[in-house]
Amino acid sequence: SVLLSAENRRAAREVAARSMVLLKNERGVLPIDANVKSVAVVGALADSQQDMLGSWSGDGHKEDAVTLLAALREKLPRARVRYARGCDVQCAAAEGFDEAVRAARDSDVTIIVAGESADMSGEASSRATLDIPGRQVDLIKAIHATGKPYVVVLMNGRPLSINWVAENSPAVLEAWFPGTEAGHALTDVLFGDVNPGGKLPATFPRAVGQEPLYYNHVNTGRPPDPNNHYSSKYIDVPWTPLFPFGHGLSYTTFRLSNLRLSAGVINAAGSLDVSVDVENTGQRAGDEVVQLYTRDVAASRTRPVKELKGFQRVTLQPGERRTLHFTLAREQLGFYDAALR
The missing domain is CATH 2.60.40.10 (Immunoglobulins)
Structure with a gap:
């Protein structure tokens, strides 16, 4: 079809890759070496065609979407790519955690895809919390405990509060819902074929209680002052955002x-x-x-x-x-x- 022409797919791939935001990158985890021998892929979102499209996908059809898992297997034909779902997006139970941990231990690097499904944002899809759903963070902690290198790829349609992930995970890439060419765009960024250059178009809070939180607010009568108890701040978290509007790293x-x-x-x-x-x-x-x-x-x-x-x-x-x-x-x-x- 015209919509899925090679030219349009190339454009979709480029736009998706250019929109991704590198939130954190320590210890040289990213970009991943193209000669890597084994990769573990963890998370239900890593192989969900529907969730690649996100909400408000218009005339998008899930069968046309390329998942991260599919793109990795295409990019790394000689490497061992092992997939462990871990849990679904709601992640109410931990039955699949052990399989995911084994896959991480037996691989050179693990890519964890975490966040929200497409139906968790958009019209009439509000949640009362901005936390990553269910026990997904517990799954990330279990992978973290192996001591092996790993990357967290976030999929979501709005800012999330990801404090533990931001403080402890070596690399975090915000992918949003990347669309039809999601998997290819993600591999382009993860392996350094595209150097991420996107910046956050919204502020990421530390907690939902900070909302509304935006960069261009007017000042209060008592601007935050760490030396003044009676100023505008919180007693349990810093008044600053976790990641500010305009934040974004590069390789x-x-x-x-x-x-x-x-x-x-x-x-x-x-x-x-x-x-x-x-x-x-x-x-x-x-x-x-x-x-x-x-x-x-x-x-x-x-x-x-x-x-x-x-x-x-x-x-x-x-x-x-x-x-x-x-x-x-x-x-x-x-x-x-x-x-x-």
Whole structure:
């Protein structure tokens, strides 16, 4: 069909890979070596075609979707790819944990796919908690206890509170619901054929009690102060998010420098140029999303503590440096007053 043409599948694969966000990567777990001899795949979501599509999938058909398990077996024909479901997405029981642990112990690396099924987000699909459902975190803990390298791939349609995973797992990749070419896109990122460059479009909380939590909130009368008991914070968790809006890592590193403004003052009809140098300081080509934020510290109305006014995604080779330019004018700096003018 036209929808499933080779060109459209390539585009779906590229878009899915570029949308993924690397939340954490320690001890060199990612990217996985393409010459790996054995891989364990754990989690019901790793082989669920319906959940690859997610909610609001329109004319998508699950039989057209490529799962992570299928893509891994295609990519690694000479390696042993062992699948252990562990439990279903609701994960009410642990009967399958032992099989998953054995698979992890007998493999060079384990990929755990955890999170929510497609029907857990979207219209009329609210949950009272943002935790990973059921005992999925217990399954991750069991794999963690083997001491073998592993990666957690998250599938979900909204931010989740993943405190234990974020603090203890060596690598965490946010995949969302990647669509028809989900499996291929995931293997592209996991094995480094695509260097992840996505950034979070929403804030990840530490607990559901922090909600609503968003980056561009207005200040309170008592901003958080660790030295002042009577300020806006929590007594049981930090006031900061687990992962902020705009967060996202890469397999390479970048340096921003030489921030410049073309003018120190502009009038209501004027504009200024904001420029900054971005350099790839690592060993791989990669994408960086440079984000420009402003704060209006004195205005006729209370303004947010931070506002995103522009962003640019650039691909840089190792050692390459580029100067980016942003424009700030009335359209970026203005706001409606009390009379809606």
